[in-house]
Amino acid sequence: MLHRIYTRVTQKLLSLFPVVAVVGARQVGKTTLCQHLLQERRDYFNLDDYDVLNLAKRNPDSILLRDRPVTIDEIQRSPELLLRIKSIVDQNKKPGRFLITGSANIEFLPKLQESLAGRVAFVDMFPMTFWEQFYENQEPGIVRMLKTGAVQESGDQRTINLLQNILYGSYPYLVLHQDDFYRDNWYKGYIKTYLERDVRDIQSVQNLANYQRALSLTLCRIGAILDKSNLARDIGVDNKTFNKYLNLLKISYQLFELQPFFANIGKRFIKSPKLYAYDPGLAAYMQGIESVVDAERFNKVGVLIENKIIVDIKALLSVYLPQAKLFYYRIHGGGEIDLLIEYKNNYFPIEIKAMTTRKVRTKTM
Secondary structure (H helix, E strand, O other), rough: OOOHHHHHHHHHOOOOOOOEEEOOOOOOOOHHHHHHHHHHHOOOOOOOHHHHHHHHHHHHHHOOOOOOOOOEEHHOOOOHHHHHHHHHHHOOOEEEEEEEEEEEEOHHHHHHHHOOOOOEEEEEEEEHHHHHHHOOOOOHHHHHHHHHHHOOOOOOOOOOOOHHHHHHHOOOOHHOOOOOHHHHHHHHHHHHHHHHHHHHOOOOOHHHHHHHHHHHHHHHOOOOOOOHHHHHHHHHOOHHHHHHHHHHHHOOOOOOOOOOOOOOOOOOOOOOOOEEEEEEEHHHHHHOOOOHHHHHHHHHHHHHHHHHHHHHHHHHHHHHOOOOOEEEEOOOOOOEEEEEEEOOOOEEEEEEEEOOOOOOEEEEE
């Protein structure tokens, strides 16, 4: 099994909270994580199995009231279980009783948060970081820097074909195979499954073709400041509809917003967020970028590398230093910082530069 940073934090939360929810995009590795934790003697139920799903709907207590702690995979397929879990937990708040996972969607998350408020801890699971792939035996350098306030060189120096690895993709199956043919067919199937299973049944998405255009066009504009009116016009929808699409894209872990940093200095700071993909490999695929040569020809090398480094830092800090906050900084007509990290009232500006040798330099200012 690939090393994931979420195993230890999930185990710790299970020792503290009666319910722990692992949420993230489809195929990000939630089921594999749960199966790994079965070594701790938990009963496991996967609601993608129709027999198990029917049992959960017909007789929920048969899977919820067990002698051992219970893991329920893909619980969004039977959200009515959440109210029963709430009732059970209110009677006995023993830590670790329920580990649940869900491929987040616009209807499921609010129900989960409302039903189990104060009883559940969340683990947001990201696609694989480079640190998980190449440096799993070390504490991440970004974490050491924030803790100590000083930049420290890693003792393990190695050469990584950064851009090629980005293009192969960050989901676990893509990391394991790293093959162009596999990548193209995997992404094709992933988008089809995402649209047909995670999106089709949501009432607020009435035109699936428009939503697919929204997915494609937003991923084509990673690293850019969000212009909602412009995107809505290009997609062919009104601003209200685009806002619904954008909310779904964020909740389903396809993209996230990096907010601008500004203080009460005036109105000269740009206040719109930037868009980034959870997997910049998917963004490249949606733009027709199949190779390093394509990325160079389309002038996308810098933004793909910037996206990957920012999402990897976001993932690592969500586990190791969840108090840290991420921003970007830009003033009209002037200075810009790619990433600004706020941690314990200190600020760490980071500049990301892609060089012509296809290496990357991350500089802390």
